[in-house]
Amino acid sequence: MEPLVITVAAVGAELSRDQTPHLPLTPAELGETAALCQAAGASMIHVHCRTDAGANTADPARFAAARDAILERSDLIVQFTTGGAIGMTAAERAAPLAMRPEMATLTCGTVNFGDDVFENSFPIMRGILAEMARYEVRPELEIFDAGHLANAKRLASEGLLAFPQHVDFVLGVPGALEASVRNLIFLVDALPPGCTWSVAGIGRSQLALAAVAIVMGGHVRVGLEDNIYFAKGQLARNDELVARVAALSATLGRPVASPTEARTILGLAPRAAVAHVGR
Ligand code: KMH
Ligand code: ZN
Secondary structure, three states, X not given: OOOEOEEEEOOOOOOOOOOOOOOOOOHHHHHHHHHHHHHHOOOEEEEOEEOOOOOEEOOXXXXXXXXXXXXXXXXXXXXEOOOOOOOOXXXXXXXXXXXXXXXXXXXXXXXXXXXXXXXXXXXXXXXHHHHHXXXXXXXEEEEOOOOHHHHHHHHHHOOOXXXXXXXXXXXXXXXXXXXXXXXXXHHHHOOOOOOEEEEEXXXXXXXXXXXXXXXXXXXXXXXXXXXXXXXXXXXXXXHHHHHHHHHHHHHOOOOEOOHHHHHHHHOOOOHHHOOOOOO
């Protein structure tokens, strides 16, 4: 089986320092998190940005500073969010793409998100894809619900997206598809040929779905964005969540991908060839 790509979703948009002291907020803290997570086995980092006070921000300069701090301390694939935070406009969510990250997320449909609605109409998705094409950013398709893959296929039929792609199944968001092995298998079966995929289980499901993905030949996303606990009542650090999945993969006989190997698996250019890396 090909090596396991572990993505760390280190920040998210919904958490605060009141909930966990381990939440990285500043670019420097993201750089430190990146170094620790790469050492633990991660090869990609999914980035949301906050102000120093912890508020969500879509400021492209803050994303660029976060990216630079991460690449100063690691070789991780830097993947920006375009989901942002509930309440941001579509233009705000897409704005960091101008900083030309290696990858960025594209959520493939509207979905209930707790008591909120995470809005991803076709016009919003088309707009984000247009900006991705403009800045040559590789998407990771975020699939929260059963119809989202069909939406992605519709975007492909419009010529806005070309399969195969890298796809992340986010399972267990309240209001979206539940985190179960049956649902994961259903989604994997519906993938167009040649796609790579990962799973991000929310909350308690994170570890169990990671184990299933390791065995199935998929990849894994962990991190505080999706789950703040290492065990019941025990808050986790991002690198501890990564290390546990890496150890589980080793136990199951599957090697963990370095960032260089992850770029090959995902069909990305080697880091030295990435335009924004001036170092
Ligand atoms: N914060 C959520 C509303 C993404 O990063 O692409 C959306 C989200 C998805 O986190
Ligand atoms: Zn996110």
